[in-house]
Amino acid sequence: MSLPDRIPILGWVWEDLLFLTFAGVMLGAALLVVIGRNIIRSGLWMILSFGALAGLYVLLGTPLVAAAQVLVYIGAISVLILFAIMLTQSKEGPSRLVFHHQAWAGALAAVALALLLALTVLGTEWPQADGQLRPSPSADIARLLFGEYLLAFEVVSVLLLAAVIGGVFLAKREDLPDPGEAAIEQVRLGSSPGGPTGYTSGGIGPSEADAARPSGGIGSTGAATTPGALGPSVGMSGRGDAP
Amino acid sequence: MSVLARPWSRLTPAGKVVLPLLGLLVFLTLALLVGFATGLIPGLIRFVGDLLGANIGIVRFVVAASAILLMSVPTAFVIIYMELKVIALMNLRLGPNRVGPWGSLHSIVHGLKVLGKEDFTPTGVDVPVFTLAPAVTFLAPVLGLLVLPFAPGLLGIDMNLALLYFFAVSGLSVLGLMMAGWSSFNKYSLLGGLRAAAQIISYEIPLTLAVVGVIMLAGTMSLNQIVMNQSGSILDWYMFKQPLGFVIFFIAATAEGNRTPFDLTEADSELVAGFATEYSGMRFGFFFFAEYVGVFILSALTTVLFLGGWNAPFDIDPVLNALGIRFDLALDLARLDVGLLFLLALGPVVGTLLIALPIWMLRSDWSFLKSLVIGFILLNVLLAAAVGVWLALSFEAVVGLGWFLVKTYFFVFLFVWMRATLPRVRIDQLMGFAWKWMLPASLVNLFVTALAIIVVSEVR
Numbered sequence: 101m102s103l104p105d106r107i108p109i110l111g112w113v114w115e116d117l118l119f120l121t122f123a124g125v126m127l128g129a130a131l132l133v134v135i136g137r138n139i140i141r142s143g144l145w146m147i148l149s150f151g152a153l154a155g156l157y158v159l160l161g162t163p164l165v166a167a168a169q170v171l172v173y174i175g176a177i178s179v180l181i182l183f184a185i186m187l188t189q190s191k192e193g194p195s196r197l198v199f200h201h202q203a204w205a206g207a208l209a210a211v212a213l214a215l216l217l218a219l220t221v222l223g224t225e226w227p228q229a230d231g232q233l234r235p236s237p238s239a240d241i242a243r244l245l246f247g248e249y250l251l252a253f254e255v256v257s258v259l260l261l262a263a264v265i266g267g268v269f270l271a272k273r274e275d276l277p278d279p280g281e282a283a284i285e286q287v288r289l290g291s292s293p294g295g296p297t298g299y300t301s302g303g304i305g306p307s308e309a310d311a312a313r314p315s316g317g318i319g320s321t322g323a324a325t326t327p328g329a330l331g332p333s334v335g336m337s338g339r340g341d342a343p
Numbered sequence: 344m345s346v347l348a349r350p351w352s353r354l355t356p357a358g359k360v361v362l363p364l365l366g367l368l369v370f371l372t373l374a375l376l377v378g379f380a381t382g383l384i385p386g387l388i389r390f391v392g393d394l395l396g397a398n399i400g401i402v403r404f405v406v407a408a409s410a411i412l413l414m415s416v417p418t419a420f421v422i423i424y425m426e427l428k429v430i431a432l433m434n435l436r437l438g439p440n441r442v443g444p445w446g447s448l449h450s451i452v453h454g455l456k457v458l459g460k461e462d463f464t465p466t467g468v469d470v471p472v473f474t475l476a477p478a479v480t481f482l483a484p485v486l487g488l489l490v491l492p493f494a495p496g497l498l499g500i501d502m503n504l505a506l507l508y509f510f511a512v513s514g515l516s517v518l519g520l521m522m523a524g525w526s527s528f529n530k531y532s533l534l535g536g537l538r539a540a541a542q543i544i545s546y547e548i549p550l551t552l553a554v555v556g557v558i559m560l561a562g563t564m565s566l567n568q569i570v571m572n573q574s575g576s577i578l579d580w581y582m583f584k585q586p587l588g589f590v591i592f593f594i595a596a597t598a599e600g601n602r603t604p605f606d607l608t609e610a611d612s613e614l615v616a617g618f619a620t621e622y623s624g625m626r627f628g629f630f631f632f633a634e635y636v637g638v639f640i641l642s643a644l645t646t647v648l649f650l651g652g653w654n655a656p657f658d659i660d661p662v663l664n665a666l667g668i669r670f671d672l673a674l675d676l677a678r679l680d681v682g683l684l685f686l687l688a689l690g691p692v693v694g695t696l697l698i699a700l701p702i703w704m705l706r707s708d709w710s711f712l713k714s715l716v717i718g719f720i721l722l723n724v725l726l727a728a729a730v731g732v733w734l735a736l737s738f739e740a741v742v743g744l745g746w747f748l749v750k751t752y753f754f755v756f757l758f759v760w761m762r763a764t765l766p767r768v769r770i771d772q773l774m775g776f777a778w779k780w781m782l783p784a785s786l787v788n789l790f791v792t793a794l795a796i797i798v799v800s801e802v803r
Contacts, residue, residue, distance in 0.1 A: 140525055144472065147518065167507040175514030176544060182521055183540045186533065238504065238564065 119159055126152035139185055147178045164238045407499035411488040416454075419635040423450040425752075426635075426759050433763040454628065462624035465528070472526035477622065477629035480519030484636040486512040491643050492567045494653045494743035505566040506558065509644065510551055513599070516633065517543040520608065520618045523630070527621035535617025538770065539608040542598055545774060546605075549781035550595035553588040556792040557581050557648050570652030577656045582649040587788045589649045591781055593754075596641040598777070601634065603762040607770055642754035643747070650750050653743030694722045 129149035136142040157166035378384035431438025439446030490505035492498040524536015598605040609617030699718025
């Protein structure tokens with residue numbers, strides 16, 4: 101006696117149930133990303149949404165894409181986003197909603213986008229799935245990526261390289277250091293810009309912890325929302341007197 | 344009520360344990376008798392067997408998932424004890440020596456203590472995130488266990504993309520650390536979490552790039568297949584074809600597992616306990632377990648990728664044949680007939696006496712009872728050793744598991760050794776090392792490997 105092929109009352113295949121679960125989790129989490137006030141929670145919901153999307157990729161028979169999704173989007177991109185948020189935001193409360201006064205413009209844009217999407221979805225001739233999904237082996241994907249789509253692949257890598265160089269340039273920009281920072285620079289013996297991504301070299305070292313003021317709380321309110329926030333010149337705290 | 348309560352209160356604590364157990368035993372015996380008499384139990388067994396047999400895929404998955412969860416705890420216990428004892432011996436101290444022989448049950452008591460501690464949530468924390476963080480941190484290394492090939496045929500899932508899966512799920516641990524660091528509402532925790540993010544993401548790049556050389560040589564990402572490619576002589580191990588990759592991988596793994604000299608995330612002299620500062624009780628225990636399971640899986644992955652996994656370094660059969668030693672392993676106990684009954688009845692008694700009597704005669708200050716107990720324990724140890732040898736000689740998987748564990752625990756020992764020896768690096772040294780040395784070195788390794796593969800294939 102094994103499990104029936106279809107779910108008794110609903111008449112779905114089991115994959116349908118999994119698909120609906122993953123899709124529901126993904127959409128629900130994505131909604132929570134947008135409507136949440138706590139920005140860190142939004143980031144975590146986004147990670148859940150990415151994870152459900154990886155599950156969908158597995159259901160579609162592309163485990164390689166799913167693994168890349170988890171590795172890149174959850175393991176690297178989301179973590180970097182959370183990292184940036186933690187460096188720049190305060191725990192003591194949600195920061196002022198900077199987009200609040202653009203609510204009407206935002207609503208208009210959303211409606212326009214929804215209309216466009218609906219038109220596209222309705223206007224596209226969707227191919228029928230042939231029922232049986234063939235898992236695509238990684239060798240095939242590699243052959244396509246480095247054969248047919250080699251030019252696109254290289255263009256994307258050049259774009260990423262440009263982004264990295266731009267990030268390094270922004271992070272290395274010489275600003276006039278404020279006095280507190282100069283003191284930290286002295287404590288931080290031989291600070292050197294570390295690497296391509298920019299967050300390095302004592303930026304999260306113990307010296308800042310020592311310099312932190314008791315009233316500063318965690319990661320001084322909105323101290324560093326400027327570009328290059330991840331750069332070596334930004335301290336964790338101790339700049340609580342910024343706006 | 345008082346009719347039962349008064350005799351109950353007169354019982355000693357041991358009696359209060361034994362009496363319910365006796366009742367349970369009697370009940371179970373009766374239930375079994377009735378069940379067998381009515382044919383209910385055999386029918387039930389057959390039904391469950393059929394059900395499980397028909398859904399073998401689901402059963403396999405559930406068994407694999409439970410097995411990795413269950414094995415993670417004793418693994419962590421063993422490594423915790425090893426860390427305490429080995430570092431103590433290296434420091435010329437005694438180390439744990441109170442519970443069990445040579446203190447070997449110490450870490451179990453540690454675990455029970457952690458379970459019994461108060462589990463409190465400080466004011467101001469982000470409660471759901473704070474609660475989930477230890478689970479996420481613990482889940483990541485445990486999920487990694489699912490694809491590790493322990494022995495021939497002994498692995499959770501033979502996944503085609505095992506290596507990619509491994510890096511994907513072990514990357515989740517940094518998420519737990521960041522969640523813990525942020526939600527604790529404490530600047531030391533936050534610093535620990537941020538350091539964890541910076542460090543683990545930076546070292547993930549050389550870690551992954553060092554493995555690409557192995558993937559190119561093996562032509563597959565399945566860990567099982569990678570191990571099988573290394574069978575043959577010891578020279579087939581990728582350690583010798585990828586020496587630079589091996590070194591880079593091990594150093595990056597040290598940073599990935601937050602181990603000394605790269606344990607900046609919970610540097611106790613700077614950050615109290617880093618991301619784990621505000622945690623207590625079993626939630627702290629989860630971080631603790633996660634670290635040691637992480638040490639195990641990183642050692643195991645090093646073994647699988649570079650040291651041939653469960654392959655033996657040398658073939659033992661020719662050596663035995665040259666020495667003229669042969670084992671007749673076809674144990675056929677049924678051949679003994681009535682003798683088997685006598686063996687079962689008298690074997691333990693005679694064996695115990697045979698060991699106990701010489702001990703009693705040699706140690707005149709021991710009572711006979713004491714030497715009997717010692718003799719019984721020794722007999723059990725000898726029998727267990729004999730069964731182990733028999734298993735190892737009859738089943739390939741047991742030998743493979745043995746070699747795998749020996750190699751893995753060698754690397755665990757190396758991690759512990761480094762912790763006892765090396766001082767912690769500074770954060771700028773850590774990041775500079777990752778980006779200025781490890782990353783170029785792993786790229787060089789990648790290009791040299793690719794070049795070597797092309798040259799070798801052209802020459803052939």
